[in-house]
Amino acid sequence: MKPLPFALRLPVVAAPMFLISGPELVLAACKAGIVGAFPTPNARPIAQLDLWMRQITEGLAAARDQQDAASLGPWCANLVTHSSNARLPEDLELVARYKPPLVVTALGSPKPAIEVVHRYGGQVLADVTTLKLARKAVDAGADGLACVCAGAGGHTGFLSPFAFISAVRDFYDGLIAVGGGITDGWGVAGAVAAGADLVYMGTRFIPTHESLAPQGYRQMVVDCTADDLLISAGVTGTAASWLKPSLQANGFDPDNMPDAPERHYDSKQSFAGKKWLEVWAAGQGLGTIRRISPVAQVVDELEQQYRQAAYRFERIRPSHQEAKA
Numbered sequence: 553m554k555p556l557p558f559a560l561r562l563p564v565v566a567a568p569m570f571l572i573s574g575p576e577l578v579l580a581a582c583k584a585g586i587v588g589a590f591p592t593p594n595a596r597p598i599a600q601l602d603l604w605m606r607q608i609t610e611g612l613a614a615a616r617d618q619q620d621a622a623s624l625g626p627w628c629a630n631l632v633t634h635s636s637n638a639r640l641p642e643d644l645e646l647v648a649r650y651k652p653p654l655v656v657t658a659l660g661s662p663k664p665a666i667e668v669v670h671r672y673g674g675q676v677l678a679d680v681t682t683l684k685l686a687r688k689a690v691d692a693g694a695d696g697l698a699c700v701c702a703g704a705g706g707h708t709g710f711l712s713p714f715a716f717i718s719a720v721r722d723f724y725d726g727l728i729a730v731g732g733g734i735t736d737g738w739g740v741a742g743a744v745a746a747g748a749d750l751v752y753m754g755t756r757f758i759p760t761h762e763s764l765a766p767q768g769y770r771q772m773v774v775d776c777t778a779d780d781l782l783i784s785a786g787v788t789g790t791a792a793s794w795l796k797p798s799l800q801a802n803g804f805d806p807d808n809m810p811d812a813p814e815r816h817y818d819s820k821q822s823f824a825g826k827k828w829l830e831v832w833a834a835g836q837g838l839g840t841i842r843r844i845s846p847v848a849q850v851v852d853e854l855e856q857q858y859r860q861a862a863y864r865f866e867r868i869r870p871s872h873q874e875a876k877a
Contacts, residue, residue: 561585567754568630575607576762580847582625589628592643605650626653633660644668662694681709696727703733705755705835708793717747735837737857755835759844769832777839785812798832
């Protein structure tokens with residue numbers, strides 16, 4: 553594995569979550585020493601995206617005057633490169649202007665972003681859910697992979713994180729971020745031990761003060777467990793992990809979900825009238841999240857757990873003499 557191109561307090565990405573991640577969450581994550589990310593489709597119209605990117609870059613510039621610049625995590629923009637997203641060229645213009653150090657592409661090839669991002673020295677990760685897509689992204693020139701695995705919230709994957717990491721490491725030594733049901737520092741340590749460089753963590757940051765999630769959504773994440781989840785393509789056209797109480801509150805029958813509609817990810821369209829606007833997603837890390845907290849407190853807890861895991865590794869590691877015996 554190659555070293556990370558940036559310093560982090562913890563190898564964690566506050567994952568880009570549709571309708572949840574905004575500039576406040578990104579800035580709080582970066583100030584806490586992890587990667588802060590958001591999906592560009594969250595900001596509509598394009599003028600809103602311009603405003604958000606300016607807010608993030610200016611907020612980080614101000615933070616550098618208040619804390620050690622090396623303690624700040626980088627920010628990341630998540631682009632939808634699906635063919636239905638007519639706003640992608642405009643998004644890329646803003647990416648070129650504001651220069652996020654990391655860009656993650658999703659629901660399409662990373663190729664449209666690579667030339668733009670490499671021109672200013674940034675790196676492109678491709679969001680992938682299968683080995684076939686992982687190989688295609690590597691062949692396309694991506695600098696890294698965001699491996700979305702079973703247990704992830706939102707548009708989820710189906711492979712075990714351990715199996716996915718192992719299979720990708722068999723042919724790839726670049727940067728790997730992995731996501732899927734990891735909500736604590738012990739899980740972060742386990743993923744790193746298995747070969748990941750970063751952990752994509754979304755659900756853990758939904759019930760934070762800085763997220764865009766409504767209060768009811770935050771509380772539902774705290775109250776529910778993995779038994780309250782359902783994977784279905786019947787809402788957006790792509791298989792996603794949904795909270796059953798939220799589906800029921802919006803007229804869906806979890807036992808009889810509709811067929812998958814045609815996929816459409818055009819960021820030029822307004823959110824108004826979209827049936828998925830009030831349907832809430834989450835990953836399998838539910839059940840260990842006890843309260844609504846500020847991001848800084850969450851990262852403090854993650855670091856404590858991560859250090860405990862590192863201590864456990866050291867404690868159970870056989871000594872040299874024991875290994876020889």
